[in-house]
Amino acid sequence: MQHYNMNLTLKVWKQKNNKTKGGFETYPVKNVSSEMSFLEMFDVLNEQLVSEGKEPIAFDHDCREGICGMCSMVINGRAHGPWSQNTTCQLHMRAYKDGDTITVEPWRADAFPVIKDLVVDRTGFDRIIQAGGFISVNTGNAQDANALPIDKQKADESFAAASCIGCGACVAACPNASAMLFVSAKVSHLALLPQGDPERKSRAFNMVNQMDTEGFGSCTNIGACEAECPKGISLENIARLNREYIGSMMSGSSVEGTA
């Protein structure tokens, strides 16, 4: 593809912290290369802002190779921008043309309060994991990797679910701000493996309960999460989470505190 430069207008959400009200600021960005990533374009803009003595825009980023899940931005209404199964850091400026206006907003959900500008607090996800996204293992030497036979298809499906990077795009895209796709990926990846068995009867309930406590919305099977997930996590995982939930509801113990 032919390389080209472009001038853009950026409308970026600026917010001091979660106590203050935010608003959009407009920035012109000149001579942006089509080869740049979206975050590199932000680097150029921020350097420009610093040299002008203005405050740079705060945004989350880490690996910049599409695997850490930090680069949370809603770009023109789309979580991680217009490309499917892609993170913001892997979105390249060739997706845009000269003269475009791009609106950039943070993940918007009450369960993800804004820390500053485009940076949001996603520790709610950590607390959901703490509620059930773990397994019991014996300490000491690790056993032989092949000691537990695992069906190939199950291993593949578990791996596909485990590819969730916990970025929160599902929450950002969901009209209900629900975290069901995230929870379903985490439950699926353990439910499909024998290692996940000890906590199986309590995992789905505990994680869903924590999701509700964190203030995420509930799933109404709209499917915007699946469309926006950078890792292609499928709605089949939500179906599996529902089965896990119903399974523990039908067979679990009636004692409070246990499943």
Place this chain on the structure above:
Amino acid sequence: MSWKNYFSTSIGKKLQMSLTGLFLITFLIVHCYINAQIFYNDGGVRFTEAAHFMGTNFLIRTVEIGLMAFLLLHIIQGLALWSRNKSRRTNRYAVNAGSATSPWYSRSMALLGTLILLFLIMHLSKFWAPNRFSQITGGGEKDLYHMMKEEFQTAWVVGVYIFGCISLGWHLVHGFYSAFQTLGLGTSKYKGLIKSVGVAFSIIVPLIFIAMPVAFFMNWIA
């Protein structure tokens, strides 16, 4: 964990929506089958016979209480979910993805449901309520066939019925699939089947219902 715990989480509430929704779907099949008796065009003989059975059979009348309870639960829980979900994003997006990531009807279930509810209030107060009232107060069953015939001579009434059935159709396109997905059946093995049967159901059943007032209005049936 008790049943109450399980039915109180977001998945538990979703299960309530799914199970009551599936019950209402089976009700639609029965309602559609009974009312379609008018298409025999026999002056309402077969329809009246079927309506008499439905209106007087002890078992059916008992299930009717369940139907009303499930309908109310579906409405109340649906509105509660809508209001809770709406409050999960206080600061809304300036730019929305809209149809780029999801179909409009899947995002409009509460609106479509409310339209159906408004239609139902009108529909029940025209036929079901006066009939039951007359039965309870000793007046016996009403002549529902001739009540229909009379009601559906008015163009705006027929229009409201058509609009109500179209709302029902769109509500079902998402609701039918969604009910099975909630029960965990939305796997690659069943998803295609559920979606196609759902779409067919959402077109055929409302169309048969629409045909009823239209047939009376156009004097296709006497």
